[in-house]
Amino acid sequence: MKAPKSIQPLIEDGLVDEVLRSLMSGKEAQVFLVRCGQEIRCAKVYKDVADRSFKKAVQYHEGRKIRNSRRQRAMEKRSKFGRDQQEVVWQRAEVDALYRLAEAGVRVPKAYGLIDGVLLMEMITGADGDVAPRLNDITMSAEQAIRDHATVMNYVLRMLCVGLIHGDLSEFNVLQDANGPVIIDLPQAVNAAANNSAKRMLQRDVENITEYYSRFAPELANTHYAEEIWELHEKGELKPDLKLTGKFVFPTEAADVDAVLRFIDVAYEEELERQERMNS
Numbered sequence: 001m002k003a004p005k006s007i008q009p010l011i012e013d014g015l016v017d018e019v020l021r022s023l024m025s026g027k028e029a030q031v032f033l034v035r036c037g038q039e040i041r042c043a044k045v046y047k048d049v050a051d052r053s054f055k056k057a058v059q060y061h062e063g064r065k066i067r068n069s070r071r072q073r074a075m076e077k078r079s080k081f082g083r084d085q086q087e088v089v090w091q092r093a094e095v096d097a098l099y100r101l102a103e104a105g106v107r108v109p110k111a112y113g114l115i116d117g118v119l120l121m122e123m124i125t126g127a128d129g130d131v132a133p134r135l136n137d138i139t140m141s142a143e144q145a146i147r148d149h150a151t152v153m154n155y156v157l158r159m160l161c162v163g164l165i166h167g168d169l170s171e172f173n174v175l176q177d178a179n180g181p182v183i184i185d186l187p188q189a190v191n192a193a194a195n196n197s198a199k200r201m202l203q204r205d206v207e208n209i210t211e212y213y214s215r216f217a218p219e220l221a222n223t224h225y226a227e228e229i230w231e232l233h234e235k236g237e238l239k240p241d242l243k244l245t246g247k248f249v250f251p252t253e254a255a256d257v258d259a260v261l262r263f264i265d266v267a268y269e270e271e272l273e274r275q276e277r278m279n280s
Contacts, residue, residue, distance in 0.1 A: 006045045009116050044119040046091050094187040095119055104162045106155045107182045127178045135171035145216035152181050152209055153225045158240050160233055165190040165198055169205035171212040202226055224248035
């Protein structure tokens, strides 16, 4: 196929030899299969902010800082230059997260670099050698669901061990290859120590992925991994190889009704967004 304008500089620099086809188009980027020498890789082209449909992006930007004070001030003032720099930070967040999570033992696509707004990374393949399916496109036994859910919970724990929360984790952002789940789509990855919504985002990630696996193993619906992980995080007791139980003793003091109502409103909005993704 004809190379998109955004990938043409990579062809001219010899980083990409050929664009094979479009793989998928999401809310923040379009992914192409490309040939790089003898390897087939993915080229993720980030959409312009005006064309992105990723909602509540400001919530994800909270806590992201850059060392250049001039650029940081421009970002805070939302000038045109500042918005451009915010885009750089948004794109850079994914490649940085991929490097950090791979080192932490989380299965993610191998990143080959971010060049002019294009992220080159490994193509994850399924058992047939073709592109690996998303969780949303497969079914599994109860035994596999329990095993893979435990794997993803360990990945969530390992992410938090290095200070990150995925922020948009669901069956749409996990691939399944012959060895199990692979986490993808990380431009919105959250700095857990600097984002006021970090706990809620962790809870949402765990709820989304647990709801998926509980379709095949209903007993998983009664687990409380998010609360267990967050409590360990607050106590400073998180370790990468910690064996989680999914059990949690909730406090018995009177509920904050206003907080519960806000939680319901947020959950309702998130479910609407989820339905939009499923129907797109």
